[in-house]
Amino acid sequence: MIVAGITTPIVNVLADVIDWLGPHGTIGLPWPWAIVALTVIVRMLLVPLTVKQIHSMQNLQRHAPEMKEIQRKFKHDKQKMNEELMKFYKENRINPAASCLPILLQIPIFISLFFLLKDFTTTTDYCGPPQCVPGDNLEWLGLINILDPAREGWGVLLVVIYVVSQLASTYFMSATMERTQRMIFFALPFLFIPFIINFKAGLVLYWATTNLWTVGQGIVTRRLVPRTKVAPQKKSSRTPPRAEPVSASEPRTAPEPAAVSQASSAAPRRVKRKKKRGRR
Numbered sequence: 001m002i003v004a005g006i007t008t009p010i011v012n013v014l015a016d017v018i019d020w021l022g023p024h025g026t027i028g029l030p031w032p033w034a035i036v037a038l039t040v041i042v043r044m045l046l047v048p049l050t051v052k053q054i055h056s057m058q059n060l061q062r063h064a065p066e067m068k069e070i071q072r073k074f075k076h077d078k079q080k081m082n083e084e085l086m087k088f089y090k091e092n093r094i095n096p097a098a099s100c101l102p103i104l105l106q107i108p109i110f111i112s113l114f115f116l117l118k119d120f121t122t123t124t125d126y127c128g129p130p131q132c133v134p135g136d137n138l139e140w141l142g143l144i145n146i147l148d149p150a151r152e153g154w155g156v157l158l159v160v161i162y163v164v165s166q167l168a169s170t171y172f173m174s175a176t177m178e179r180t181q182r183m184i185f186f187a188l189p190f191l192f193i194p195f196i197i198n199f200k201a202g203l204v205l206y207w208a209t210t211n212l213w214t215v216g217q218g219i220v221t222r223r224l225v226p227r228t229k230v231a232p233q234k235k236s237s238r239t240p241p242r243a244e245p246v247s248a249s250e251p252r253t254a255p256e257p258a259a260v261s262q263a264s265s266a267a268p269r270r271v272k273r274k275k276k277r278g279r280r
Helices: 002-006 008-021 031-045 047-062 064-073 078-091 096-118 155-173 179-196 201-224 257-266
Strands: none
Touching: 008 031, 008 096, 031 047, 031 096, 031 201, 047 064, 047 096, 064 078, 096 201, 155 179, 155 201
16 A cells, blocks of 8 residues: 555654553553553654744734735635735745644654554554453553454543544634634534544544643643734725814804704794883
């Protein structure tokens, strides 16, 4: 398979790392916890790109009103709108692709882990009961076996953790998306369930762990990183001009004759009473 051949170097590196973390390696973790530790190592290596991702998202939020104005102005000409947006990105040093780099780099690792778990017994020193010494492989405190499908046993609980963590991760990562895009991303975890339940439990464990890392990263970012101020939106041609107050130095124009007549007709008439003269 072409994909398997391309990812072979990554598969070999992951196999060496998991062997080092596993029960027979230097660290001596059970296999499920070795995958959790592998996920943490991968996310720590991606921290510099994650910082760039956060700055890129903040930059997009800061200039969101101006970009919406460009989209509104050229909504009938998609080509012109894309040209103006690219020009706007260049002028303000915005890189929209920076927010996708950590996700794009995790895709080859995820695929490589898929092929690694597919032939896990031949590529690593894996052993499971009853081959291993009792207590050598705790199988994540007796809940799951990383080589079993996620639909078996306690793997269903792992799928539920994946769905919840994916929804929470999407909540933090889709702050700059439009409403329709956010709804699509929120629906994806449920659409993936028929495929996820057939994956190895170790692969689902890796996915759920990286989602939980993203959730924790989003919480820390919201607390530690100050909120960015939104750039003032430029005035639109549709915005009516604001009425300016009349200064005291400007001469006041005389009222219209019709207005004078209406005012005079509306005012009540005063009837003068004649004073009675006293009798002499």
